Amino acid sequence: MLQPNLKEEEGIEAIETWNVGEQQELEGDEESKLSIALDINSTCAKVAFFIISKSMNSPTPQFVPSRLGIYEPIHQIGIWGENFKSNGNPNTSTSVIVEVDNKLENESETTSHEMLTASNNYKQEASKPIDKIQRRLAQNREAARKSRLRKKAYVQQLENSRLKLIQLEQELQRARQQGLYMGGVLEGSHIGFSGTVNSGIAAFEMEYGRWVDVQHRQICELRTALNAHISDIELRILVESGIGHYFELFRMKSTVAKADVFYVISGVWKTSAERFFSWIGGFRPSELLKVLVPQLDPLTEQQILEVCNLKQSCQQAEDALSQGMEKLQETVSSTVAGGPVDEVSYIPQVATAMEKLEALVSFVNQADHLRQETLQQMSRILTTRQAARGLLALGEYFHRLRALSTLWATRPPEPSLP
């Protein structure tokens, strides 16, 4: 792993870049400061190894630096590497780590003869860098601490901006739908059916925006309540309102599905990451169980058995509905594609397809019914406290998916490859 066979020139060079690095640390923007701090780290490591390699060959005790000092820089590089990855600057960290590893590996060609002759020269140089090294290490730690604090502040800023963005997005969606509706009114002749559809959608969008806000508030309440260890009776109230809130959503969806079932199935009312997981206009019940169950430990034997059975029956029901949907797709597709294509009129085919599409509303309702039943069964199987934890886990999961959507939408553009 760590090969302390630095060439003497490399070692001296490392100390010199160190000096340069220290000056540079005082100026420049955040990124370059942090990368310079990383450089200091790596040179720190190089010098430390240099000293170890020399101390191995010379009997003089004065060059033995603390073992901690040697491992710390590498450890810090490792931490910073991961930190930078999450900040979206993977290139900086990985290249530094690779650099350090490469430099260390390349030194294996050093001959012992070189080291013996060099060690005599080094004896005079070594006494100077020892204090310098310890001072540099301390400065390094300080720089690392500062950078961690800066990173924390940055992440906090990011979180606030994210929340703001989510709110703005929702406002925009609502405004857009209302704009559509207004357009429908102005166009006069189009009011009829499309007006109803648009007003149904507009109403849903507004209600859903409110629903998400209430959901967020409920999750915070649950979290506080669980940490505060309130009584089971009080917790039950929160659990009931939490479950009831989901049922409210299914009611809303049922109403808007009658107005425009394609709207519900498309999932356009959800954020992009949520849409990725969409199954017949909502989340998969089996997915719900996968998210919940790990958060519920410890479960009794009886509970484990019941959850297991629920998982199985849920999966079977899901499969049945999925296959039913596939059959519906096949049916509609063959209906639309049917009949001669050299005929101008396709009305009969489209009209028949329309009838078949009515079934889509039933499927959306069945899917929501399955979601509702799954929630209900879990509520029955679990204790109040477990149910509260489960609701918190579920709400938090969707909350994170929404955050993921926002972050994805605001990610920096891909750097162009050379």
Next chain:
Amino acid sequence: MDKVTRLASENGLVLFSKSSCCLCYAVKILFQEIGVTPTVYELDQDPEGREMERALMRLGCSAPVPAVFIGGKLVGSTNEVMSLHLSGGLIPLLRPYHSMC
């Protein structure tokens, strides 16, 4: 005794369906997954289909098909079957009438 009731009591698990109905297809798949074989009557292929539909509505089904009968008793439509299955009640109800692996 009307045809529906008669047919429903002839077998342990009876499903009234329509060959074009995709929700009925879904229920059939569910039974397949559980490992049971219902006796299926396709109303759109039965000469008395219309009357049977009306009879089913009279019995309390919101939609005539799919309609599931177990042991001669009406269980209900897709909603009821799904709820029953998730609560763990469907399989025990079927057991006396079907040998399941």
